[in-house]
Amino acid sequence: MRISLTPTSRVLVLSGAGISAESGVPTFRDAGGLWEGHAVEVVASPEGFANDPLLVWKFYSSRRARMADVVPNAGHHALVALEAELGDRYLLATQNVDGLHVAAGSQRVVEMHGTLMRSRCTRCDRPAFADTTAYRDNVAPMCGRCRERGRDALLRPDIVWFGEALPIGVLDRIEAFITSAGRDLVFVAIGTSGLVYPAAGLVDATRKVGGQSWLVNLEPPANATSFDHVVLGPAGATLPTLFAP
Numbered sequence: 300m301r302i303s304l305t306p307t308s309r310v311l312v313l314s315g316a317g318i319s320a321e322s323g324v325p326t327f328r329d330a331g332g333l334w335e336g337h338a339v340e341v342v343a344s345p346e347g348f349a350n351d352p353l354l355v356w357k358f359y360s361s362r363r364a365r366m367a368d369v370v371p372n373a374g375h376h377a378l379v380a381l382e383a384e385l386g387d388r389y390l391l392a393t394q395n396v397d398g399l400h401v402a403a404g405s406q407r408v409v410e411m412h413g414t415l416m417r418s419r420c421t422r423c424d425r426p427a428f429a430d431t432t433a434y435r436d437n438v439a440p441m442c443g444r445c446r447e448r449g450r451d452a453l454l455r456p457d458i459v460w461f462g463e464a465l466p467i468g469v470l471d472r473i474e475a476f477i478t479s480a481g482r483d484l485v486f487v488a489i490g491t492s493g494l495v496y497p498a499a500g501l502v503d504a505t506r507k508v509g510g511q512s513w514l515v516n517l518e519p520p521a522n523a524t525s526f527d528h529v530v531l532g533p534a535g536a537t538l539p540t541l542f543a544p
């Protein structure tokens with residue numbers, strides 16, 4: 300099955316952990332996934348961080364360390380080619396924090412849940428900064444600027460945890476794209492279990508404006524029936540030929 304676009308089609312892609320699986324990045328909810336052995340609320344919530352910041356830093360540091368020899372795959376590159384063809388008629392919203400879309404060359408990309416290779420202070424107004432450090436000490440990293448001012452403040456990964464709002468403007472940009480596309484919207488969700496909101500609600504928003512929805516996934520997830528079309532298979536194999544020339 301292939302997606303045929305018209306000259307007025309506008310494509311919104313939503314990617315999840317599944318698009319990075321073929322690059323060797325574990326997904327969250329597959330067997331042996333990232334959440335295995337970790338309760339989500341313990342390692343990906345503000346309460347969990349407040350309770351045990353060192354455990355949370357060990358979880359994210361191990362994910363940073365694993366990214367050292369991970370590269371984008373054919374699925375990421377196929378989306379870069381689609382963006383080059385469509386220009387401003389294309390937008391990519393990713394739930395992923397692995398940075399692989401940007402590494403592949405995607406430019407019109409909204410990182411809905413932040414990014415793994417960035418940290419920020421829990422206290423001062425220092426902007427989030429690039430940080431690839433996999434902290435190995437037995438103490439959670441502290442903010443240097445706060446220390447200069449005689450205060451102690453923890454650093455945290457610049458990532459959206461459960462119960463936290465998405466970065467300002469993220470949803471507005473996605474919703475503006477959906478509204479402006481209207482019936483010309485082609486929504487394509489790739490490699491996501493469709494369990495986490497508000498990302499999981501984008502298929503419903505597509506229907507509301509009369510757009511068409513596609514799901515490209517290894518297996519049918521819980522919300523598969525919400526989509527007009529389902530293409531089963533690995534993203535790296537299906538994406539390069541998904542769009543009819």
Ligand code: BV8
Pocket residue numbers: 314315316317318320321326327328329332343394395396412458459460461462463464465489490491492493494495496497515516517518520532533534535
């Ligand atoms: C918020 C942390 C409000 C970073 C993550 C209704 C409306 C609004 C909110 C809620 C709501 N109901 C519940 C909520 C709260 C909550 C939520 O959705 N909970 C769920 C669990 C019920 N949502 C939130 O808290 C969000 N915040 O709404 O804020 C607010 C407003 C104002 C003030 C305060 C609050 C924040 C959500 C962000 C949470 N952070 N991650 C990190 O550690 O990564 S979410 C986490 O799950 C990841 O970011 C991940 O991206 C995301 C989704 O997972 P998937 O990407 O789908 O991955 P998964 O493993 O599940 O699935 C992979 C799929 O790929 C599988 O189907 C598999 O078959 C497939 N696959 C595998 N291999 C391949 C493949 N497909 C193709 N090819 C392959 N090769």
